[in-house]
Amino acid sequence: MQARAPGKVILSGEHSVVYGAPALAVAIKKHTYVSFKPVTESKTINTLFAGISSGMHYPLHALSHLKHKLDNRFEQFLKGDLPVRGIMSQPDDLLVYAMTTLMHHLPVPGRVSSTSYLPMPGRLLSESDLPLGAGMGSSASAIAATLVLFEHLLDKPLTLDQRFEMIRFCERLQHGRGSAIDAATVTYGGLNHIQAGKVASIDQHLGAHWYWIFTGSPTVSTGECVQSVREHFEDDTALWNAFAAITRGFVDCVGDCNASETRNPHIDLIKENHRLLQRIGVVPHSALLLIDAIEADGGAAKISGAGATRGDAGGLVIAYQPDEQAMSQVMSQFPGYTWGAVEQDSQGACYVGD
Ligand SMILES: Nc1ncnc2c1ncn2[C@@H]1O[C@H](COP(=O)(O)OP(=O)(O)O)[C@@H](O)[C@H]1O
Numbered sequence: 566m567q568a569r570a571p572g573k574v575i576l577s578g579e580h581s582v583v584y585g586a587p588a589l590a591v592a593i594k595k596h597t598y599v600s601f602k603p604v605t606e607s608k609t610i611n612t613l614f615a616g617i618s619s620g621m622h623y624p625l626h627a628l629s630h631l632k633h634k635l636d637n638r639f640e641q642f643l644k645g646d647l648p649v650r651g652i653m654s655q656p657d658d659l660l661v662y663a664m665t666t667l668m669h670h671l672p673v674p675g676r677v678s679s680t681s682y683l684p685m686p687g688r689l690l691s692e693s694d695l696p697l698g699a700g701m702g703s704s705a706s707a708i709a710a711t712l713v714l715f716e717h718l719l720d721k722p723l724t725l726d727q728r729f730e731m732i733r734f735c736e737r738l739q740h741g742r743g744s745a746i747d748a749a750t751v752t753y754g755g756l757n758h759i760q761a762g763k764v765a766s767i768d769q770h771l772g773a774h775w776y777w778i779f780t781g782s783p784t785v786s787t788g789e790c791v792q793s794v795r796e797h798f799e800d801d802t803a804l805w806n807a808f809a810a811i812t813r814g815f816v817d818c819v820g821d822c823n824a825s826e827t828r829n830p831h832i833d834l835i836k837e838n839h840r841l842l843q844r845i846g847v848v849p850h851s852a853l854l855l856i857d858a859i860e861a862d863g864g865a866a867k868i869s870g871a872g873a874t875r876g877d878a879g880g881l882v883i884a885y886q887p888d889e890q891a892m893s894q895v896m897s898q899f900p901g902y903t904w905g906a907v908e909q910d911s912q913g914a915c916y917v918g919d
């Protein structure tokens with residue numbers, strides 16, 4: 566039994582979304598796959614998450630306790646008594662928490678005690694095309710696939726909106742007070758407009774010429790980056806309005822631009838967006854060199870996601886370059902970076918099969 570969920574890239578609106586501006590993000594054809602194999606003679610959920618851990622055993626009878634413990638730690642985080650990284654003890658906790666949250670939510674006839682929440686024992690496995698902490702939404706993607714998997718297993722489907730809310734709820738253990746961007750894109754797929762926690766799907770295709778480039782994991786977490794930007798720019802309404810205007814520009818032209826013969830307005834919007842991201846200090850020097858090289862060849866590029874307020878790696882960069890050869894040539898000057906075309910996935914998290 567397997568489910569999968571896409572990753573995402575943010576086209577516009579990172580950071581400004583925190584101050585009420587809109588954001589535009591797209592689900593991409595890079596997936597997390599989560600599967601479950603029942604093991605009847607066992608009494609645990611045995612995790613096996615490729616590239617994440619060598620596996621943990623979670624006794625079924627202790628799952629409710631784990632959930633309460635993590636919920637309490639989140640409260641401590643909210644009070645400022647615990648850093649966000651202190652909420653979970655190990656990376657495996659997140660998907661086990663997601664599974665347990667779903668069980669607790671479901672109406673179980675005659676449920677009288679916490680033991681009636683028990684799921685069946687077995688192996689919970691995952692593998693992913695998404696690098697962790699790289700601005701591609703790996704945690705929301707893994708949570709979404711886990712929820713879909715157990716919804717199917719228990720024959721209790723959530724509505725898309727319920728699933729979106731539950732992903733946001735679980736993701737808070739990893740991201741603290743993050744925005745709805747990741748939960749929205751992994752749930753609904755395609756292009757999404759996110760503002761003040763509300764999501765609207767945009768029935769358009771992003772089109773060609775978009776690229777993602779991974780410039781290495783930032784040493785600073787998304788939460789720290791957001792905090793540092795907040796300290797300096799929280800009250801700069803004019804700045805956040807300028808970001809908002811750019812995102813609205815993207816939304817206005819996203820479908821139409823594909824058919825246009827004239828100079829593509831994406832290029833100017835991305836350049837403007839990049840200048841504003843530089844102003845808030847989230848574009849490290851290495852990313853700047855790459856973006857300058859892409860601009861010199863007639864394209865445009867910007868940080869996608871939190872970026873980094875210190876350290877040399879800037880995480881994910883997205884580029885728009887109509888000339889495919891120019892893109893390959895410029896990337897040959899940066900052999901350390903992985904990159905590829907952004908392929909839109911119109912489908913959100915879904916069940917794959919038995
Ligand atoms: N394939 C996966 N299987 C299990 N857990 C995953 C997987 N991908 C991500 N996670 C969870 O998400 C965490 C990474 O979250 P984070 O560093 O915030 O990355 P991102 O910004 O890509 O969401 C991991 O430590 C783990 O708890």
Ligand SMILES: C[C@@](O)(CCOP(=O)(O)O)CC(=O)O
Pocket residue numbers: 578579580581582583699700701702742743744745746787791869870871872
């Ligand atoms: C900086 C921010 O706007 C986007 C962060 O994106 P990511 O975690 O780098 O994918 C924070 C948020 O929206 O929660």
